[in-house]
Amino acid sequence: MQKIRWGIIAPGNIAAKFSAALRQVDDAVLYSVASRDVEKAKCFAAQNGFLHTAESYQDLINDDNVDVIYIASPHNCHAEQSLACLRAGKPVLCEKPMTVNSRQATEVIRVADDNNTFYMEAVWSRFLPVYKRIRQWIDNGDIGDIQLIQASFGFNFPFDPKSRLYDPNLAGGALLDVGIYPITFSQWVMQDQYPASISAVGSLGSTGVDERSAVTLQYDEGQIATLTSTVLADTVYDAWIIGSRGKIKVPMFWCAESAELITGSRADMNVVDSAYLPHQPNGYEAEILEVHRCLAQQELQSPELTWGNSLKVMKIMDEVRDQLGLTFPFENQ
Numbered sequence: 001m002q003k004i005r006w007g008i009i010a011p012g013n014i015a016a017k018f019s020a021a022l023r024q025v026d027d028a029v030l031y032s033v034a035s036r037d038v039e040k041a042k043c044f045a046a047q048n049g050f051l052h053t054a055e056s057y058q059d060l061i062n063d064d065n066v067d068v069i070y071i072a073s074p075h076n077c078h079a080e081q082s083l084a085c086l087r088a089g090k091p092v093l094c095e096k097p098m099t100v101n102s103r104q105a106t107e108v109i110r111v112a113d114d115n116n117t118f119y120m121e122a123v124w125s126r127f128l129p130v131y132k133r134i135r136q137w138i139d140n141g142d143i144g145d146i147q148l149i150q151a152s153f154g155f156n157f158p159f160d161p162k163s164r165l166y167d168p169n170l171a172g173g174a175l176l177d178v179g180i181y182p183i184t185f186s187q188w189v190m191q192d193q194y195p196a197s198i199s200a201v202g203s204l205g206s207t208g209v210d211e212r213s214a215v216t217l218q219y220d221e222g223q224i225a226t227l228t229s230t231v232l233a234d235t236v237y238d239a240w241i242i243g244s245r246g247k248i249k250v251p252m253f254w255c256a257e258s259a260e261l262i263t264g265s266r267a268d269m270n271v272v273d274s275a276y277l278p279h280q281p282n283g284y285e286a287e288i289l290e291v292h293r294c295l296a297q298q299e300l301q302s303p304e305l306t307w308g309n310s311l312k313v314m315k316i317m318d319e320v321r322d323q324l325g326l327t328f329p330f331e332n333q
């Protein structure tokens with residue numbers, strides 16, 4: 001396979017973890033890094049094994065030697081940076097959420113399409129090998145008809161009004177950062193059908209961003225997903241898919257390495273099958289391999305996570321934010 005030369009925009013916390021995965025993917029070349037601060041880019045490049053440093057984000061976008069750009073900036077930057085890459089015909093893997101709202105997401109998709117350029121949101125969970133096993137159990141009818149989905153994701157992030165998680169100017173709050181994972185999980189289980197109804201309750205904190213919320217999605221045949229997220233507490237991390245004849249437990253569902261198929265009820269519950277498919281090295285390799293496959297096949301979007309799939313999640317989050325009364329300051333300008 002042809003080598004793929006990666007460039008990174010905004011080298012921070014997640015970019016370092018992503019780079020660790022890149023180093024383990026055979027055909028990936030850690031090519032160049034761009035930061036708002038060129039000295040920081042040099043330091044990141046040296047520490048993480050990149051060959052070059054760009055002078056600026058635009059310098060990286062203009063570099064003909066870069067095959068694909070990974071955008072790892074705060075949420076509020078995703079739309080603008082994705083658009084700059086796509087208008088230059090540069091393929092993009094952009095961190096979640098793809099944008100702050102569905103209006104921006106629609107524009108990103110339009111520009112990717114107009115420029116015939118690959119774009120994918122970095123929702124790494126969907127590419128983890130254990131998800132394929134879960135899909136097999138569902139498709140085999142091992143749990144019967146899906147009735148309920150439960151998932152929650154939250155951490156106790158110390159309050160800091162200037163941090164990415166609490167600053168409304170950086171599109172902070174639990175929903176866009178961690179709440180996107182339970183919603184994505186439910187959408188993945190339900191084959192990306194748009195919910196028939198969406199209801200949300202939650203509370204906004206002193207900086208105006210959502211600090212905790214519960215979202216209920218109901219699908220066409222009545223299936224219900226109850227999904228929670230917060231920045232105030234460490235939640236339980238097992239997701240459940242509950243069917244008429246059994247259930248599936250997915251520990252640490254957003255970065256899952258394992259899952260259990262369970263049948264029986266109450267005292268009679270049995271684990272009848274299980275899967276353990278460990279990360280190699282940290283789980284981000286799965287989405288990287290999918291980007292490589294798409295580029296090699298000249299596919300503009302991944303069938304595992306289409307533009308439409310990402311857009312539906314953005315629309316659900318728009319609706320949740322509407323019900324919570326959450327608007328970011330830059331959305332009013």
Ligand SMILES: NC(=O)c1ccc[n+]([C@@H]2O[C@H](COP(=O)([O-])OP(=O)(O)OC[C@H]3O[C@@H](n4cnc5c(N)ncnc54)[C@H](OP(=O)(O)O)[C@@H]3O)[C@@H](O)[C@H]2O)c1
Pocket residue numbers: 009010011012013014015034035036037040072073074075077095096097122124164170176177
């Ligand atoms: N997939 C996952 O598992 C996962 C995990 C964590 C986060 N994420 C996502 O990754 C993205 C970045 O998260 P992170 O935790 O890595 O963030 P971070 O470390 O706080 O920031 C990432 C980079 O963004 C740039 N940046 C920081 N503050 C900025 C500001 N105020 N305006 C413009 N740029 C700024 C900086 O790059 P420069 O060097 O260019 O200044 C910084 O190094 C978020 O969208 C988040 O949702 C994904």
